[in-house]
Amino acid sequence: MTPDSHIDSNLSPPHIPTMRVTTWTEYSLIISIHLAKRGRKGSGPVAARDLADTERLPADYVEQILLRLRRAGLVLSVRGAKGGYYLARQPDVISVRDVMAASEHQTFEINCDARPVDADRCSPGGTCSIRPVWHALQQRVDQLLAGISLADLMRQESEVQELVGISSAS
Numbered sequence: 001m002t003p004d005s006h007i008d009s010n011l012s013p014p015h016i017p018t019m020r021v022t023t024w025t026e027y028s029l030i031i032s033i034h035l036a037k038r039g040r041k042g043s044g045p046v047a048a049r050d051l052a053d054t055e056r057l058p059a060d061y062v063e064q065i066l067l068r069l070r071r072a073g074l075v076l077s078v079r080g081a082k083g084g085y086y087l088a089r090q091p092d093v094i095s096v097r098d099v100m101a102a103s104e105h106q107t108f109e110i111n112c113d114a115r116p117v118d119a120d121r122c123s124p125g126g127t128c129s130i131r132p133v134w135h136a137l138q139q140r141v142d143q144l145l146a147g148i149s150l151a152d153l154m155r156q157e158s159e160v161q162e163l164v165g166i167s168s169a170s
Helices: 023-038 048-055 059-071 096-104 131-146 157-164
Strands: 075-078 084-087
Touching (some): 023 048, 023 059, 023 084, 048 059, 048 084, 059 084, 059 096
Antiparallel strands (some): 075 084
C-alpha cells in the first residue's frame, strides 16, 4: 500500500461479521442517558426498579449496571425510601468511553492480549505484523468514544450523526 492509497471504509464484505456492541454497553448508555436527562437537580434520584420499568430493561441488569457505574464514580446513590441513583458529574464531562469502560472494563478486546493464538507470536517480545493494526483500531475506537459525551447523546439522532461524521442517509 502506498502512502497515497487508503482503505475504503465503505467496503463491508458479507462474510466478515460486524463489530458488536454488547448488551451491557447498550443498556449502560440507555441508563446513563436517562439519568442525564433527569438531571442531578430537580427530579431527584431515581430508583433502579423505576428506571428499569421506564426504559423497559431487565431489572437485574439495571441493578448490576448501576453498581458498576457507581464503582466507576459515574453515578451516586442515595439510600432510603426516596433514594435511588443520579449522575455524579455533569453529562458533558462523561463520555461514551467512560460508560463503556465502567460497564465492560474495556472498550475493545484485542485477541493478542485476551486470547493469544500462540504464546511466542503473541508475547510482547514477539514479532507480529497484525498486532499494530488491532492496537491502532483500539486507539481510534477509544478516541471516537472519548469524544462523545452523554450531553451529546441527549441531542436528536440527526445531530449525533453529524457530530460523529456520518450522513443521515447511512
